[in-house]
Amino acid sequence: MIFSVGILYSIQKFLYFISNSTIKATEFNNAFQRYEATSPQIILEVTENCNWIQLDKNGNLTTTVRGKEIIEQKDMTYALRVQLKHMIEMNKPSWSYLIHKGRKEAFQYFPSNVKQCFKEAELMNSYDKEVIKWWDVLALAVRGKQLDTQLEIGRTGEELTLEYERKRVNFEPKWQSIESNLSGFDILSVVSSEDSTPLRIEVKASANVSNIHTFYLTRNEWNVAEVSENYLFYLWVLSESPKLFILDTEEMYNHIPINNGNGSWENLKISFTLEELTNLNKKRNEF
Template sequence: MSVSVGILYSSQRLIKLICDNLMTTNEILEQFTKIYVARTPYVLDLCRTCRWVEISPTGFLQVTNRGLEILEAQSITEKLRIQIKHYIYTLKPTWSKVLHYGRKEALHHFPQEIIQCFKEAELLGDYSLDNSIILWWDIVGAFSRSGVEEKKNSVGRRGELLSLQYEEKRLGVPPTWKSFESNFVGFDILSKVSKDDDSNLSIEVKATVSTTDNISFFITNNEWNTASLTKNYLFHIWSLAASSVLYILTPEIIELSIPSNKGNGKWESVKIEYKKNELESYKAKEGI
C-alpha cells in the first residue's frame, strides 16, 4: 500500500470526520467520493490498515488511540510525523529497512512520493534548529534495525551531541555531523584541527553511562580502517554516569587494543575496556 502527502492529509480529514460523526463504512462510501484530495475507499483502507480507525461492536466507525494521537498533535508537521511513523511500524515498507543507514543514505532508497512526505513533515530540515528531527530519526531508525536497543542508540546520540558542542566551543564554528546523514563514512563528526589549522579532523564518538570504574566501548572494523588511514583522526570517549567527562584518544593509543586478522579469520568489532584512572591523562580540559 503506497502513501503520498495528499493521502496523509486526506486521512487526517477522515479521522476528524469519524471523531465528530457517528457513521458506518457504507455511509461514508455513499456520501463521499473523495476525502479532501484522495478517493474515499483508499483513504478508508489506509486508516483501517494503520489502525487509526476501527469498526466498533455496534458497527460504527470509531477513532482508535492511534488516531487520537494524530488528532491531538499540536501542529500539521507533528501530525504528519506521527502518521509516517505509524505507517512504517504497521506496514514495514521495503524502503523503511534502510532508515538506520543515516538520513542522506536512506533518501537514496526512498520512492519520490515518500521523499515528498518526509519534506512535508519537515524531516529533511536543519536538525540544529529542531532537535525533534533527531529524535524522530533515531526512534524509527532503532525500529528499522530490529534488535538494536533504542536506549543504547540514545546514549550514543548524547555523546555525539556533546562532541558537537565541544568542537563548536573549541573552534568557534559548528562542525559537520556526518553520522546523522550516513553511517558508512567511518566516523561521526568532521571538524578542524584548530582555529589556526583548517585541516580536516575526523572524530569517532563513543559514550557510556556505566557507573563502574571501567569504561568500555566497541570499535568496528570499518571505523578502525578509517582511523588507521586518516591523517587527523581522534576518538571522543564520553563517560555520562554522574557527570559528562570527555577523554580524547588518538588511533595510536587505540591500536594497542586492536586484534589482528589471522588465517581465514577476520574481526568485525572489538570491545575495548579501560580503567578510568588509565585515562586520566587523556581527559579533556574543562572550560574549552
C-alpha cells in the same frame, strides 16, 4: 501501501472529522464524491489498513488508539511523522530496511512519493532531538528491535561532542552518523578556529557506574582512522558532570588486535579505568 502527502493530510482531516462527528462508513462514502485531495474510498481503505479507525457498537466510524495518536499531535507536520512511522512499522516496505544505514544513505533509494512525504515531515535536514529519536526508533523497529539504552547513551555522547566542538572552533560541525553510518566516524569538524582542515571524530560514550568504562570499535571505523590525516576518538564518561577524554589513532593503536592467518577482527571491545583515561589525557596535554 499508499505514500502520498495529499492523501495523508486528507486522512488527518478525516480523523479529526470522525472524532467530532457521528457517521457510518457507507454514509461517509456516499456523502462525499471527493474528500480533500482524494476519494472517500481510498481514505477508508488506508485508515482501516493502518488500524487508525474502527466501528463502535452502533457501527459508526471512530478513531483507534493509533488514530488518536495522530490527531493529538501539535500540528500537521508532527502528525505526518506519526503516520509515516505507523505505515512503515506495519508494512515494512523493501526500502525501509535501509533506514538503519542513515537517513541520507536510505533516502536515495526511496520512491519519489516517499521522498516527498519525508521532506514534508521535515525529517531530512533537522537535527532536532525528536527527529533523531524518530529515525533511531524506526530503524530498530523495522529490524524487530526496541530502542536500547546503549543507542541512547551513544547519541548523548554525540550531542555533547557537537556542543563541545561549537565552543572549541566556533564552527557548526556536521552530525555525520545521522546521515550515514558507513562513513567510519560520527562528527565532521575542523582542526581549529584558524584551521579549516577537516577533523573526523569518532564518539564513544559510557555510563558505567563502576570504574571500568567499555567502548566498542568497528573495523570500518578503525580503517577510516588509519587513513585519515586528522582523526580523533572522543570518549565520554557520562555522569552528572560528563567527562571528555580525547585519544588519537596513535594512542588507540596499542589496543588494536593484529590479524593472523585467515582470521580478521570486525568488532572490538576496549576497556579503560578512569585513571587510565585521565593519564592518557595528561600525556596529551604535555605535548
